[in-house]
Amino acid sequence: MFSINLVILIPFIVAALLPFSFRRFKKNHLGWFVLIVPTVLFVLLARLIPSVADGKTYIHTYEWIPTLDFNFTTYLDGLSMIFALLITGVGSLVILYSIFYLSSKESLQHFYCYLLLFMGAMLGVVFSDNLMVLYVFWELTSVSSFLLIAFWNHRQGSRQGAQKAMLITVSGGIAMLVGFIMLHTMTGSFSIREIIASVSEISDHALFLPAMILILLGAFTKSAQFPFHIWLPDAMEAPTPVSAYLHSATMVKAGIYLVARFTPVFGADEVWFWVVSIVGMITLFWGSFNAVRQTDLKALLAFSTVSQLGLIMSLLGLGSIALQFGYSADSVLYTQATFAALFHLINHSTFKGALFMVVGILDHELGTRDIRRLGGLMALMPFTFTVALIGSLSMAGLPPFNGFLSKEMFFAATVHIMEVDIFSLTSFGIIFPVVAWIASVLTFVYCMIIVFKVFLGKPQPEKLDKPIHEAPIGMLISPMILGALVVGIFFFPNLLGQYILQPAMGSIYPTFGDSAYLTPKISAWHGVKPELLMTIGVIIIGALLYKYLKLWKPFVYGFFPSIFTFNSLYNNLLASSVRNSNIVTNRYMNGLLRHYLVYIFVFFIVTVGSYLLYSRAFSFDISTNASFRVYEVCLVAIMAAAAVSMLFAKSRITATLLNGVLGYSIAIFFVLFRAPDLALTQLVVESVTTALFLLAFSHLPDWKKENLQTRTKLINGIVSVAVGLIVVLIGLSVVDFNQFDSISSYFEDAYELAGGANIVNAILGDFRGFDTMLEVVVLFIAGLGVYSMIKLRTKKEDENIEDQ
Amino acid sequence: MKINDVILRTISRIVVFIILTFGVYLFLSGHNTPGGGFIGGLVLASAIILLYLSTDLETVQKSLPLDFKYVAALGVFLATSTGFGSIIFGVPFMSQTFAYFDLPIFGVTELTTVTIFEAGVALTVVGVLVTIIFSISEDGG
Structure with a gap:
C-alpha cells in the first residue's frame, strides 16, 4: 500500500544505493536517474490533492x-501538502537544472546523494507527527545542508560558510529539542495532533512560555530570521542549484512550517504574536536594506530571501491574532494574513527559484556574478532576460505577476492590524504598515538593480572572461517553467487558493470549523484601497531612489561601521571560544599520563566512594560467605605477586607479561566460578x-626510571590505595546489597521468550539488544x-593544503 | 616486522584453521551454550592476528584479500538493519523472533533473527580489531 512513510523513505533508499550504482551511469549524467525520484513523488502526492482539498487527512x-512514545507517525494534511509539493516539485526542477549546471567531472554521486538525503529529511520534517522524529529529520536537513554548502570543499569560503550554517541552525535545533521535551512534560505526548487537542490545558503552565521561546529559536535560526540571518549569505558558497533548492525554496522554509504548525498551540498567546510579527518585520527590513548594497548577485538574492522569509514570518505572526477572538466574522479578516503568508510562500518559491537559476546561468556561462562586471545582456541572452524580468518584477510586487497579489494581501493585512483593539495595537500598530512599506520600497530598488544593471545598459565584454552567449536549452527549461508559474498563478490564483491553500488554512485554524470561510477570493483588482495606494507609492518612491542610488548609497551604508555587525560578533564569539577552550584544555591536558590517571581515579574516589558512603551501601558480613578453596588462595597469591612485581619490572616486556598473568588469572577465576562465557x-x-x-x-619511548618527588609519590600512593579499597568494599558489599529487587528473574525464562x-x-x-x-x-x-x-594525519613533509 | 621462526610459522598455519573453525563453532553455538557473536568475532580476529604475527602483512593480505574496514561497516549495517527490519514487519524496533524448522540434513533446527544480529556483532568485532592492529603495525613500518 502506498503510505506517506514510504514517500519519506524512498529518497533515503535511493541515496543509499547511489554509491553502488553510479558507475553504471558513467555515460549518461547521473542526474537523469536521480530526477525520477522527486518527479514520481510529486505525481504521487499531486494525485492526493483533490482528497486533501476535501478535508481528508492521511495518518500512518x-x-x-x-x-518511549517514539513512533514513526506520518500525517498528511493541507499544510504538509504545500511543503511536500514544493519539496518534490522544486526538487525535480532543480535536479533537471543541475544536470546541465554540473559537469560530469564533479563527484556527482556525492552531490546527488546529499541532495536526496536532504529531500528525504525535509519530507520527514513536514510529514512527521511525532516531535522526536521531526527533530531527527530537522537536524538531518542541517547536516545535509552542511554537506551541500561544503560541496566544493577545497574552497575556504565553502567550508566556513558550511560551518557557520551548521553551528547556527544546529544550536537552534537543540533549543527546539528542549522546547519539545517541555511540551512533552506538559502534555505527556510527542504527537503534534494530541498536543493541539490538549492546548487549553497547558496555556497556564509554567513551562508554556519557555517552550514557546525555545521552539521559536529553532524556527528563527532555520529560517534565517534576524539576528540569525547571517548564515544564509555565507551559505551562497554552495553550487547554485543547492542555493535555489535549499536556501530559498525549501530548507529555510522549515522554520515557517514549524511556526505555522505550532500556531494552534501557541498562537493565542500575546508573546507569540509580538515575537513572531516583530522579528519577521525586522528581518524583512534588514534583509531588503542589506540587499541593496550587495554587488554579488547571489549575495543580493540571499539577503532578499532573508527579507522575504521575514515577510512570511511576520504575516504568520499577524494572522495568529485571529485566535484571540475565536471564530467570528471579525477574526476571519485577520486569518487573511496567514492566508497571504501561505500564498506568498508558494509565490516566493517560484520567483526566487527562477532568479537563482538565472544567476546560476550567468555564473556558469559568463564566469562572474558581479554586478559591476555585467551589463547589457538583454539582447544577447533574451530567454534568460525574460525569466529574470518576470522574477524581478514579481518580487517587486508588480502586476501581472503573482508577487503582486501576495504583496497586496500583505499590505492589506498590515493595514487591518492597526484597527485591532487589543495589545495596544491602535497606538503601536502603525509600525507594521510603515515598516512593510519602507521594506517594499527597498525591495523594489534591488529588483530594479537586477533588471537594469545586469540586463540593460551597455555591455562590458572586456570585463568578462568568456564571450556573452545564451545558455543551453537544458538550463533554461527549469527557470522557464517557474517563470510560467509566476504568470500562471497571477491569472488563476483561486485555483491554488481552493485546492492547496484552503486545506492548509484548516490545519492552522483547526478550531475555526469550515476552512472554506477562511479562504478569501484572490483578485487582482479590488478597487482603490490603501494597499493599492501603497503599491503605487512603492513604485514612485522606489523608482526615484533607484535613479539617485549613487547619491545616497555611499552615505547611508557608510554610516554603519563594519565592526558592529552580527557577523563580526559571530566571528569573535567563534574565535574566542576556540581560544578560551584551548587555554582551559591546555591547563589540564598537559601530556602527562600520570595526571590524567589521577584525574580519573580521584573522580572515581570522590563520586563513587562518597555516594556509596552517603547511601550507606558499604555494609557487608563475610561470615555468610562461602569458604575459600585452596586453588583460589593460590590464584590470589599469584595475582598479588604479579601485581607487586610489576612495580619493580626493569623492562617493558616484563611488565606486559606480568599484566598478562593478571588477566589470565582472572580468566581462571571465571572458570572456577563456572562462567565459561566470561572465561573465554x-x-x-x-x-x-x-x-x-x-x-x-x-x-x-625508552623505559626509563623516573625520579619523582616525595609529594608526588605520596599522592600516587594515596590514590591507588583508596581506589583499591573502594573496589574491594564494593565487591564485598554487592553480595549483601538488597535495596533493589534483583532483575535476574526477568531473564530466567529466556528459552521460552527468546528461544535461547x-x-x-x-x-x-x-x-x-538495543544496548x-x-x-x-x-x-x-x-x-x-x-x-x-x-592513516590520515598530515605527514611533516606534506604541504598545508587547507587554505587554497 | 619479519620473523623467520620456522616452528612458529609451521604450527600457526595449522592452528589458524583450528582457531577459525572454533570461532565459527563458538558463533553458532552461542544461542544455547557458551559462545556468541562477540566471542566468535574475537576468536576469528585472534586467528588473523596470529597469522599476522607469525608471517607478515603481505602474506595475510594475500591470503585474506579483504578490506577489514568494510567488514566492520558491513557488521554495523547488519546489526542496525535487523533492528530496523522489525519495523517493516510492523513490530517495535529491535524485536527478535525465532522459529523451529525441519531441515533436510540438520533435522529440527531453530532459525532466529538474533543470528543475523550476532553476525553483525561478530563482523564488527573482527573488522575493527584487525583494522586497528593492522594500521598500528603498518605505521610502525
Whole structure:
C-alpha cells in the first residue's frame, strides 16, 4: 500500500544505493536517474490533492520505540501538502537544472546523494507527527545542508560558510529539542495532533512560555530570521542549484512550517504574536536594506530571501491574532494574513527559484556574478532576460505577476492590524504598515538593480572572461517553467487558493470549523484601497531612489561601521571560544599520563566512594560467605605477586607479561566460578591486547626510571590505595546489597521468550539488544577513529593544503 | 616486522584453521551454550592476528584479500538493519523472533533473527580489531 512513510523513505533508499550504482551511469549524467525520484513523488502526492482539498487527512503509524512514545507517525494534511509539493516539485526542477549546471567531472554521486538525503529529511520534517522524529529529520536537513554548502570543499569560503550554517541552525535545533521535551512534560505526548487537542490545558503552565521561546529559536535560526540571518549569505558558497533548492525554496522554509504548525498551540498567546510579527518585520527590513548594497548577485538574492522569509514570518505572526477572538466574522479578516503568508510562500518559491537559476546561468556561462562586471545582456541572452524580468518584477510586487497579489494581501493585512483593539495595537500598530512599506520600497530598488544593471545598459565584454552567449536549452527549461508559474498563478490564483491553500488554512485554524470561510477570493483588482495606494507609492518612491542610488548609497551604508555587525560578533564569539577552550584544555591536558590517571581515579574516589558512603551501601558480613578453596588462595597469591612485581619490572616486556598473568588469572577465576562465557572472552581479549602491546612497542619511548618527588609519590600512593579499597568494599558489599529487587528473574525464562538457552546471549542479542547495537556502533566509530588518526594525519613533509 | 621462526610459522598455519573453525563453532553455538557473536568475532580476529604475527602483512593480505574496514561497516549495517527490519514487519524496533524448522540434513533446527544480529556483532568485532592492529603495525613500518 502506498503510505506517506514510504514517500519519506524512498529518497533515503535511493541515496543509499547511489554509491553502488553510479558507475553504471558513467555515460549518461547521473542526474537523469536521480530526477525520477522527486518527479514520481510529486505525481504521487499531486494525485492526493483533490482528497486533501476535501478535508481528508492521511495518518500512518509505524511503532518505533513505543515504550518511549517514539513512533514513526506520518500525517498528511493541507499544510504538509504545500511543503511536500514544493519539496518534490522544486526538487525535480532543480535536479533537471543541475544536470546541465554540473559537469560530469564533479563527484556527482556525492552531490546527488546529499541532495536526496536532504529531500528525504525535509519530507520527514513536514510529514512527521511525532516531535522526536521531526527533530531527527530537522537536524538531518542541517547536516545535509552542511554537506551541500561544503560541496566544493577545497574552497575556504565553502567550508566556513558550511560551518557557520551548521553551528547556527544546529544550536537552534537543540533549543527546539528542549522546547519539545517541555511540551512533552506538559502534555505527556510527542504527537503534534494530541498536543493541539490538549492546548487549553497547558496555556497556564509554567513551562508554556519557555517552550514557546525555545521552539521559536529553532524556527528563527532555520529560517534565517534576524539576528540569525547571517548564515544564509555565507551559505551562497554552495553550487547554485543547492542555493535555489535549499536556501530559498525549501530548507529555510522549515522554520515557517514549524511556526505555522505550532500556531494552534501557541498562537493565542500575546508573546507569540509580538515575537513572531516583530522579528519577521525586522528581518524583512534588514534583509531588503542589506540587499541593496550587495554587488554579488547571489549575495543580493540571499539577503532578499532573508527579507522575504521575514515577510512570511511576520504575516504568520499577524494572522495568529485571529485566535484571540475565536471564530467570528471579525477574526476571519485577520486569518487573511496567514492566508497571504501561505500564498506568498508558494509565490516566493517560484520567483526566487527562477532568479537563482538565472544567476546560476550567468555564473556558469559568463564566469562572474558581479554586478559591476555585467551589463547589457538583454539582447544577447533574451530567454534568460525574460525569466529574470518576470522574477524581478514579481518580487517587486508588480502586476501581472503573482508577487503582486501576495504583496497586496500583505499590505492589506498590515493595514487591518492597526484597527485591532487589543495589545495596544491602535497606538503601536502603525509600525507594521510603515515598516512593510519602507521594506517594499527597498525591495523594489534591488529588483530594479537586477533588471537594469545586469540586463540593460551597455555591455562590458572586456570585463568578462568568456564571450556573452545564451545558455543551453537544458538550463533554461527549469527557470522557464517557474517563470510560467509566476504568470500562471497571477491569472488563476483561486485555483491554488481552493485546492492547496484552503486545506492548509484548516490545519492552522483547526478550531475555526469550515476552512472554506477562511479562504478569501484572490483578485487582482479590488478597487482603490490603501494597499493599492501603497503599491503605487512603492513604485514612485522606489523608482526615484533607484535613479539617485549613487547619491545616497555611499552615505547611508557608510554610516554603519563594519565592526558592529552580527557577523563580526559571530566571528569573535567563534574565535574566542576556540581560544578560551584551548587555554582551559591546555591547563589540564598537559601530556602527562600520570595526571590524567589521577584525574580519573580521584573522580572515581570522590563520586563513587562518597555516594556509596552517603547511601550507606558499604555494609557487608563475610561470615555468610562461602569458604575459600585452596586453588583460589593460590590464584590470589599469584595475582598479588604479579601485581607487586610489576612495580619493580626493569623492562617493558616484563611488565606486559606480568599484566598478562593478571588477566589470565582472572580468566581462571571465571572458570572456577563456572562462567565459561566470561572465561573465554577474557582469554581471547587478554591474548589480543598482549599482541597489541607488542605491536605498539616500536612507537613507545625508552623505559626509563623516573625520579619523582616525595609529594608526588605520596599522592600516587594515596590514590591507588583508596581506589583499591573502594573496589574491594564494593565487591564485598554487592553480595549483601538488597535495596533493589534483583532483575535476574526477568531473564530466567529466556528459552521460552527468546528461544535461547544461553541467558547471557539472550540478554545481549534480544532483551538488551538495543544496548548491544549501539555498542557495536560505538566500537565501529572507535575503530574508524584509530584508523583515521593513524592513516590520515598530515605527514611533516606534506604541504598545508587547507587554505587554497 | 619479519620473523623467520620456522616452528612458529609451521604450527600457526595449522592452528589458524583450528582457531577459525572454533570461532565459527563458538558463533553458532552461542544461542544455547557458551559462545556468541562477540566471542566468535574475537576468536576469528585472534586467528588473523596470529597469522599476522607469525608471517607478515603481505602474506595475510594475500591470503585474506579483504578490506577489514568494510567488514566492520558491513557488521554495523547488519546489526542496525535487523533492528530496523522489525519495523517493516510492523513490530517495535529491535524485536527478535525465532522459529523451529525441519531441515533436510540438520533435522529440527531453530532459525532466529538474533543470528543475523550476532553476525553483525561478530563482523564488527573482527573488522575493527584487525583494522586497528593492522594500521598500528603498518605505521610502525
